[in-house]
Amino acid sequence: MKTTNASVLVLEDDAGMQSFLQTLLQSQGYALQLCSEGQAGLQSLASQAFDLLLLDLGLPDIDGIELLRQLRQWSDIPVIVISARGKEQDKVTALDSGANDYVTKPFSAGELLARLRAALRPRHGQSPLLSFGTVKVDPVQRLVHKSGALVHLTKTEYEMLLCLLRHAGSALTHNQILTQVWGAAYQDRPEYIRVHMAGLRQKLEDNPAAPAHLKTEAGVGYRLCV
Numbered sequence: 001m002k003t004t005n006a007s008v009l010v011l012e013d014d015a016g017m018q019s020f021l022q023t024l025l026q027s028q029g030y031a032l033q034l035c036s037e038g039q040a041g042l043q044s045l046a047s048q049a050f051d052l053l054l055l056d057l058g059l060p061d062i063d064g065i066e067l068l069r070q071l072r073q074w075s076d077i078p079v080i081v082i083s084a085r086g087k088e089q090d091k092v093t094a095l096d097s098g099a100n101d102y103v104t105k106p107f108s109a110g111e112l113l114a115r116l117r118a119a120l121r122p123r124h125g126q127s128p129l130l131s132f133g134t135v136k137v138d139p140v141q142r143l144v145h146k147s148g149a150l151v152h153l154t155k156t157e158y159e160m161l162l163c164l165l166r167h168a169g170s171a172l173t174h175n176q177i178l179t180q181v182w183g184a185a186y187q188d189r190p191e192y193i194r195v196h197m198a199g200l201r202q203k204l205e206d207n208p209a210a211p212a213h214l215k216t217e218a219g220v221g222y223r224l225c226v
Contacts, residue, residue: 006051006120007031011041011067012082013060017105021054024109030116038062042070050077052119057083057094065097072098078119082107088219092173095220100170102220118169121226130165132213132226135204137165144204151203156181157196161204164214164224173221197222 010021013036025032033050035041038059045053053071057064068079078100083090086104094102100119103112130137134147142158144151153161163180164172174190182192201208215223 005029005031006116007033007049008052008054008116009041009044009048009050010034010054011038011059011064012036012054012056013058014056017056017082024112025116028113036060038064038067042067045071045075045077052116053077053079055079055081055099057081057085057090065093068094068097068099080112080115080119082112091171091217091220092175095171095173096175100167102171115169121169130162132165132168132224133204133206135213137161146204153203154196154199157199157203160193160196161200164222168224168226171217171220171223177221193222 008025008030010018010025010032012018012021012034018034018036022032022034033044033048035044036059038061041053041059044050055064055068059067064081064083068081071077071079079098081094081099081102082105083094083102084105091102091104101115103115130139135151136145137143139162144153144158144161159181160177163177174193175187177193178186178189182189186192197214198208201211201214205211205214213225215225217223
């Protein structure tokens with residue numbers, strides 16, 4: 001069933017993957033443009049309006065990470081990396097370079113579509129009231145409620161929760177969270193996040209040992225699933 005008319009640029013040089021993505025995304029109502037080379041893709045992004053970029057890292061003319069860094073100098077379009085590079089450091093590098101999410105090949109159609117929906121969801125920062133599950137956050141009054149009951153968060157827990165909410169659905173690396181909450185001087189100190197994440201899960205998750213919303217991305221960071 002078609003669900004959207006969002007426009008997607010696919011930067012992918014493998015013909016088989018291009019065919020798969022074209023069939024899948026068009027079946028869901030996405031307007032699609034395919035491109036096999038990075039420089040041509042950058043030119044398309046500069047001259048046309050797209051809602052999202054699907055980016056393979058192994059392009060023939062430019063490495064996907066370098067393309068991503070160039071793109072982020074002038075565009076904030078949501079970017080989902082689709083790559084066979086499955087090492088944790090590859091994911092961290094892509095996310096730190098500006099990707100909104102990272103999907104490792106091979107992936108299921110359902111997983112990719114869910115990641116697209118999350119990346120295209122309006123940013124929570126545009127809404128006066130933020131929510132996930134039974135949790136509601138009022139950023140104006142800086143109040144957090146769970147199932148209608150007021151929850152007390154420390155200043156750092158609250159700032160970290162807002163950081164995750166602003167990027168809901170997207171994976172954030174440890175350094176992205178550290179930079180936004182603590183500052184650039186605190187990069188490479190993931191233990192800071194672990195302590196406060198444990199507090200957030202204890203206060204906001206129904207089952208802190210198996211969180212439904214405050215998810216760990218192994219070796220990478222965290223993701224808030226709404």
